[in-house]
Amino acid sequence: MTETGGRVLTDAEKARIERNRIKALHLRQAKLVAHPYQKKNINSVAGEESVIKVQGAKYIDSGGGFLLEQAVIPTSGQPITTGAASTEINKVSNDAISIPITFEECLDCGDAFVESYLLSNFGHSVCDKCRDPDGRHSLITRTEAKAEYLLKDCDFDRRDPPLRYISRKNPHNVRWGEMKLYLLMQVEKRAMEVWGTEEELSRQHELREEQREVTKVKKYNKQMKQLRMEMRSSLFTKETKATHEHEFGPDTYNETDDNYTHTCLKCPYTETYEKM
Template sequence: MSEATETEKPASSSNTTLTNAQKARIERNRAKAENLRQAKLVTHPYKIGPNGGPEGNSVIKVQGTKYIDSGGGFLLEQPVLPAPGQKSNAEAETPVVIDDGINIPVKYEECLDCGDQFADSYLFNNFGHSVCDKCRDTEDRHSLITRTEAKAEYLLKDCDFDKREPPLRYISRKNPHNVRWGEMKLYLHLQVLKRAMDVWGSEEELMRQHESREDKREVGKARKYNKQMKQLRMEVRSSVYTKKTTELHVHEFGPETYNEEEDNYTHACVSCPYTETFEKM
């Protein structure tokens, strides 16, 4: 057994020994594998090297602009880092704000109710009435009234709103009864009352105008009613006048007599006791 072992040792030592050709081939294969590994290696696009740029050889320059090959099929624009002591593009493009504004003085108004000063209010902006928003009373003193209601209540005309100086200011709102109708014009009740006093002089004169117009309205209604009743009576009596009779006697009427209470005329036949009452149109 010892002899066999001794004879096998030289054979195993001869197998592990490499020739110079084999060693050279192994070195070439190792170098090829290393080159292939280096060719497939892709550096991270966001990994910055010590010189301030991307690490590796993944920078591509296209028409003067540098891009980073991400290795995923698209290019990323390389950020341009400013040199020491040099401002970046964002800082260079930031506009310089020059404070050259003109200070416009704010005009304050004095409230007619509380006496405080204010620069802005609803009544002053819409109607020119110097009352602040704190003192605004929408239910009573500072209520709004439509143009139609103002004309009926204060007996005003359109020229009193638009032509008389100064023209009354108003705001327009949609009609709440029907959106298809025209917009309503809302006026400040205080200003409408003041304009009515300018037109009529006093509240007593305004009340007399209301009473006078009411009386004229009642007289007109009565006159219209009497005229309609008179027309109705004439239509009823016309059938009697046009009715054909078979009487042989022909009346001969005397002078006419006027009845003021009933507003009609009466005349009697001179040859018989027949009396006829009629009205003249």
Template sequence: MSQEVADAAAPPAPSSSKLTNAQKARIERNQAKAQRLREAKLVAHPYKELASNQNNGAHPEAMLGKGQNAVIKVQGTKYIDSGGGFLLEQPVLPGASASGEKLPPGNGGNIIVDDAIAIPVQYEECAECGDQFAESYLFSNFGHSVCDKCRDNEERHALITRTEAKAEYLLKDCDFDKREPPLRYISRKNPHNVRWGEMKLYLHLQVLKRALEVWGSEEELLRQHEGREEKREVGKARKYNKQMKQLRMEVRSSVYTKKTHAIHEHEFGPDTYNEEEDTYTHTCLTCPYSETYEKM
């Protein structure tokens, strides 16, 4: 359809002279409303506005009066309020410090802010090979300066339970926990029964060193073992004799009476004379006891 046909088909626009005052006021209000809607749609997204300003080289502080963007300082760091519920960290631009202050002339160029925390690494020297290491199993758990490659679990760096250490080196609980420095240990499940308490495993070298501190020397530790072994044997003999005495009292009813605990009194028969030895012998009438003696 050509423009002429379209113009002919369109209804004739009303003449401004034919509009009433009320119609003119309504048209003006609608035009003002449409203008406000167009202006609202033309507002750029805060991220896009910030990116365009940065690309154009504008400093963020120059945007303080534009829209709802404002600079907020939190704990020494400046943030830009985007107006949409987000705070954008203010970028460090050439010629400005991290806090937003301008640098003196001659300090321009790109500024690299190094905010990483430097953690010093302390190296230990291995007591076996002399190499330096930062971390190892023995050093982390027991404080023993030996690297992992020199660790010998079978002999030199074997572990021992608390019960075995107390029996072998005659140590007490206070020697493990109270004597300075307290011996370090690791906890493991009991292999015999998981319901029992956890085992405390100590480094055998450290337990031996603590035993030498307690007893002074290996010879004294050996003497203590021998003395306790003798006491143990004496206790066993005493217990055995007591049981045997009780057994004899129960078996020899003729000598010992359980009810009255009375002592048997011998009643000897006639004497028998031995001419070769010049001795006399008499025997009890109620028991097999016999007695040999000489007459003056």
């Protein structure tokens, strides 16, 4: 492929350049035979005022902003012969077609075309007149495709063939990163390659919805537990121990203090009290 200004020309661009060059050659041939702005008849002898010498070579001022070689103008009153010039130009035209023009067949209407928006950007062989930007050929962002079709980054970039995309500025904020837009038809096809059927894709959506609900409940319970700990930390215990009921033995009277004492039979707890 040819590089122009650091950019590689596509086959369609090279074909368009070649068609323009051939058209220019034919236009030049027509001007050599009869220039519309030339006052004198081209079959007559050219005047000295129309002949210009450039580095020893003679040229004819066509009056249209370019010069014609002297060889195409008859000399000594002889009539012009355009056969040689025409043959030479025809040879140039025939030899110049070195780049074959590849025509694509539209998948919708079957017409042949050279280039289109979907073919150039996504490799999808559909002509511009059959393109449906709001329907089948709509675009979808990478984030939306991952959420709706449960695709991973490797499904876009590493699975063969990698999905083609176009970059656009984020409409919500120009300072954010550029969006990657994919062709919806190709994203749906890739989803079927990953999940197999639409039923499986729906089942995966349901499973992930259930997991989200379980995670939401666990998060809620954790937050409530934390809130209780903050509000009633003095009463909160991680494990509730079984309560112990004392079984006291016989009372012992203390004459000095004038009170009674009894001790638990199951633990060393001793209680002192007064009888009213």
